[in-house]
Amino acid sequence: MAAETALLTVDLDAIAANWRMLRDRHGADAAGVVKADGYGLGAVPVARRLAREGCGHFFVAQLAEGIAVAAAVPRAMVAVLNGLLPGEERAFAAHGIVPVLNDLGQVDAWAAEASRLGTRLPAILHIDTGMNRLGLPPVAVDALAADPSRLAPLDLRYVMTHLVAAEVPDDPANARQRDAFAASRARLPPARASFANSSGVFLGAGYRTDLARPGAALYGINPTPGLPNPMRPAVRLDGRVLQVRDVPAGETVGYNGTWTAARPSRIATVAVGYADGYLRNLSNRCPARCDGHPVPMAGRVSMDLTTFDVTDFPAIRTGAMLTLIGDGQTPDDLAAAAGTNGYEVLTSIGSRYARRYLGA
Numbered sequence: 001m002a003a004e005t006a007l008l009t010v011d012l013d014a015i016a017a018n019w020r021m022l023r024d025r026h027g028a029d030a031a032g033v034v035k036a037d038g039y040g041l042g043a044v045p046v047a048r049r050l051a052r053e054g055c056g057h058f059f060v061a062q063l064a065e066g067i068a069v070a071a072a073v074p075r076a077m078v079a080v081l082n083g084l085l086p087g088e089e090r091a092f093a094a095h096g097i098v099p100v101l102n103d104l105g106q107v108d109a110w111a112a113e114a115s116r117l118g119t120r121l122p123a124i125l126h127i128d129t130g131m132n133r134l135g136l137p138p139v140a141v142d143a144l145a146a147d148p149s150r151l152a153p154l155d156l157r158y159v160m161t162h163l164v165a166a167e168v169p170d171d172p173a174n175a176r177q178r179d180a181f182a183a184s185r186a187r188l189p190p191a192r193a194s195f196a197n198s199s200g201v202f203l204g205a206g207y208r209t210d211l212a213r214p215g216a217a218l219y220g221i222n223p224t225p226g227l228p229n230p231m232r233p234a235v236r237l238d239g240r241v242l243q244v245r246d247v248p249a250g251e252t253v254g255y256n257g258t259w260t261a262a263r264p265s266r267i268a269t270v271a272v273g274y275a276d277g278y279l280r281n282l283s284n285r286c287p288a289r290c291d292g293h294p295v296p297m298a299g300r301v302s303m304d305l306t307t308f309d310v311t312d313f314p315a316i317r318t319g320a321m322l323t324l325i326g327d328g329q330t331p332d333d334l335a336a337a338a339g340t341n342g343y344e345v346l347t348s349i350g351s352r353y354a355r356r357y358l359g360a
Ligand SMILES: *Cc1c(COP(=O)(O)O)cnc(C)c1O
Pocket: 033, 035, 081, 162, 196, 197, 198, 199, 213, 214, 215, 216, 217
């Protein structure tokens, strides 16, 4: 087998420690959100590791993701946030996957499936308290409050809602959503509740419910932007140096010559580019790391390659690995350089990395 040219290392022990910390901080149970293939890191290995840790609830976005995760953690509850699409009822029931019911049509379709099967089917009801994206709007909550028999064929596991601005503790939307959620719950049949995402866990006791739904913080993204990151880093990306070349002063490097050698320079070309989710907006902005030292980028990120100025690192030769994430540089650092968030940095990670799981 050829040597890997790019390596993604996922520290499952760190993810497990982050989950325990979030659960304890929340002071109640916590799920694991593993949508988008576990934020790009691998939903199945993450779910397996968290299940071993005692995590009994998982959320994904889509049914196909749910089927893969449910097969890996057969004793856990696996729920699909995007809801129940027409025609999916039998597959949800056959795989024992819990739909997050986002409108009255989904409530009625799932109740009809339960009646057809002669069983009560598990469900989560999503109340929209201000996101205006998915979930039952107030008028639909009114309809259910007026006719709770529509829910009777269902085993209502949780009623949930989702915060709009949890990472901004003094955003008035937080308290507004908390109060709207409490008002809706009071009008519906009694059920356990699920509210806080990663950042919501840090909003305090007013946001505690039976089940938190952290995703990003599990993977080391800072749930408290502006404050020190309380989470353990869980991701490392390394790229192989394919060539090191001497570039005379005055010459440029890469597409459109956006970097010019100010001195006789050594340039290392690394086998990672924007096709690997190493965002083009990082061009000339984000260093790599070598033994903890920042190694400046030189020129544009291209599809499969990125160039770094290793003039001051004579030990870096062809075949060496440069660290793109890790070694003190976080997904949030890349996000800040690229003008996005850590979520997008992680979910952009492509399929060409060799993957190594620590603590599997
Ligand atoms: C993605 C998502 C979460 C997890 O959010 P994080 O900010 O990653 O913790 C929780 N609930 C819902 C509805 C989501 O879509």
